[in-house]
Amino acid sequence: MKRAFRKNDTFIPEKILKAPAALLLILTASSSSAAEGAEHVLAHTETLPYFLMLLASFFILQTIRIKKIKIREIPAVRAMEEAVGRSTEMGKPVLFITGLKPIPAVSAIAAVNILGEVASVCASYNTPIVSPHSNSFTMLAAQEEIREAFQKKNNFELINSSRIFFVTDSQFPFAASVNSITNELKPSAIFYMGTFYAESLILTEYGQSQGAVQIAGTDSVAQMPFFITSCDYLLLGEEFFTASAIIKNDEKELRTIAALDAAKIVTMVLLVYSFARSFL
Amino acid sequence: MLIIVLIGGILMIAQYFLNIPFLNSLYKKILDWSIVISIFALVIAIRSLLARQFKAIRERTEHIVLPLTTIVSFSAVVIIGLIWGVGEGGFVDTVYKKFLVPMQAAIFSLLAFYIASASYRAFRAKNFSSIVLLAAASIVIIGRIPLGDALADMTTVTLKSGPFALIDFPRWAEWILNVPNVGIKRAFAFGITIGIVFTSLKVIFGIERGYLK
Secondary structure, eight states, rough: OOOOOOSSOOOHHHHHHHHHHHHHHHHHHHHHHHHHHHHHTTTOOOTHHHHHHHHHHHHHHSSSSOOOOOOOOOHHHHHHHHHHHHHHTTOOOOOOOOOOOOOOOHHHHHHHHHHHHHHHHHHHHHHOOEEESSOOOHHHHHHHHHHHHHTEEEEOOOOOOOOGGEEEEEEEHHHHHHHHHHHHHHSSSSEEEEETTTTTHHHHHHHHTTTOEEEOOOOOOGHHHHHHHHEEEEEOOOOHHHHHHHTTOHHHHHHHHHHHHHHHHHHHHHHHHHHHHHTT | HHHHHHHHHHHHHHHHHHHOOHHHHHHHHHHHHHHHHHHHHHHHHHHHHHHHHHHHHTTOOOOTTTHHHHHHHHHHHHHHHHHHHOOTTHHHHHIIIIIIIHHHHHHHHHHHHHHHHHHHHHHHOHHHOOOOHHHHHHHHHEEEEEEEHHHHHHHHHEEEEEESSOHHHHHHHHHHHHHHHHHHHHHHHHHHHHHHHHHHHHTTTOOOOOOGO
């Protein structure tokens, strides 16, 4: 009997995934030498083998059998529920900022995913969530994500799209508006997820002065020191991209984290190899 | 929808690694389309902004002056722009240069004070890690101000190999910034880049669908 397509299924069935996995392994091994002879057809030949290696690790970890994937505890992920709980106890809303990059950016997609998980906790605790945005694409995705999270928990009272709204796409006016909203609502938990620039410290220092628990996650390496200083918890580096998968505890998503770790190990081995080769 | 994402994603990867003119022109066309779509999305954004402001006025909130200011300035700029145009030297251009740019600079200038307050909190020597941070920050700060150069000049001795400063904060600061700092930044950059690639693959192959809602 034909199996129905479930929500958690990969779009490409596993059997089909196995063929590219094997093919990519061969390609990864041969691409360095092949690239030299095919420069008129190929572009960015220096990064091609590395990209194929990443692709291979992604496919392989999606297909091989792993009994149980153990994920280390990330304090920022654990603190998310505590922060929402604190807001509930204090009768204050949760503020969620999704950064300045719009939804086609991977950081915005990761931010909206985390927003969905935080909204789900808010729906369980009957706590409103407020989310000002600097882009309409991200705003629409956030509205749908929050609506779905509240509907799943049968909490229809707090579904209010006017709490998820567009402010401005300019950097510093956005920072000023968010600080104004923080001053007005006095949220007891603030989440900063996504790509931030110079406005990061303006936002987080003001949030800190209001006494809110602040949890951040970003792909902006230059802003990490500011977030570390001003926020209570930070999703460092790739933790930001894996946080929603860890909260969901979905097997397919956890396999991607395992693939990410495998790719990191291979990257480290390659780095040590190229470092050692420079002495030979 | 998932098929469009799959085909689009594979084509975009292919155009980066393959020198095929058709793929390159397709990539440029898709970029143009994304600009066109984002203009339509701006209408939704403006609707959201104005709806919130009108709601605040209807509910007569405590800070009613803020939504009023937003609506009046938004309407004024739109009307003036439609009547007199938005070209260089026009009224809208003047409003932008004389009002918006200084106000943005004012917000940006707050950063200096926030950096001072954040540094004060970060540099409190509570444990070993914060003592290391304090020491590194002190070296970098002294190395970047004239005092560092003056100390280096005062303590310079001449060796066989040439002049050598005994207390050389600028050189130590340079080392901290270029060696441990860059090393750690690159470690994060590696993790983030791999994270971006894997999230993109999750989107292309339909594991991640949150953006489709």
